[in-house]
Amino acid sequence: MSLVRTEIATVRNDIGDLRDSVTFCSNKITDFESKMVRLNEVLKFAKEIKEENDLLKRELSELHFRLDRVEQDARLNNVEIMDIPKKKDENLYDVLGKIGEYVGMPLEPNVLSSITRVPTKIVGKPRNVVVKFISRAKKDEMMSAVKVKRM
Missing domain, CATH: 3.30.70.1820 (L1 transposable element, RRM domain)
Incomplete structure (x- = not known):
């Protein structure tokens, strides 16, 4: 009986250790998920900035063209x-x-x-x-x- 109790105590300790490990892993996954959410937000923001940058480049190019045209007209x-x-x-x-x-x-x-x-x-x-x-x-x-x- 003493042996069974010892085994049960060992199993309980192992279950406690397993529970602690699962909790630790769960916390790590939760941290990872929150970091992934933040990373997705950053990627979305970077995409928006890239789109805005592309738009600004097109507008700048168009303005350069118009400025060149105005300067040429002024020189006529x-x-x-x-x-x-x-x-x-x-x-x-x-x-x-x-x-x-x-x-x-x-x-x-x-x-x-x-x-x-x-x-x-x-x-x-x-x-x-x-x-x-x-x-x-x-x-x-x-x-x-x-x-x-x-x-």
């Missing part, structure tokens, strides 16, 4: 003139007026939006002159007069 009224020597205290409006007279199209300052010198990549050459006309029609008229004078 421009003429770049090269190799005009720079003089001290020069008045570019007067210089352009003389060019206009030479090609047979006198230019009044009111047809010009701006005139400025811009840097050139060629060392030793005078900076180019960029003339911005108030309209593309005036620019085209000037360019036609230049072409006629060349002939």
Whole structure:
């Protein structure tokens, strides 16, 4: 009988140990499940951010395209003139007026939006002159007069 009691006590201890092991494993599984839930939330958030990032990339690309287009349209009224020597205290409006007279199209300052010198990549050459006309029609008229004078 004593032997049976000892065996029963051993079995009870083993069942207690087994119960503790099952509880430990259950707790680990619960922790793992909660970590999986958090991981799924993070993955869902990462997917949303990726979709938003892709959308923003498309929008940025579209805006770059539109900006390039606007810049090109803004330059349609421009003429770049090269190799005009720079003089001290020069008045570019007067210089352009003389060019206009030479090609047979006198230019009044009111047809010009701006005139400025811009840097050139060629060392030793005078900076180019960029003339911005108030309209593309005036620019085209000037360019036609230049072409006629060349002939």
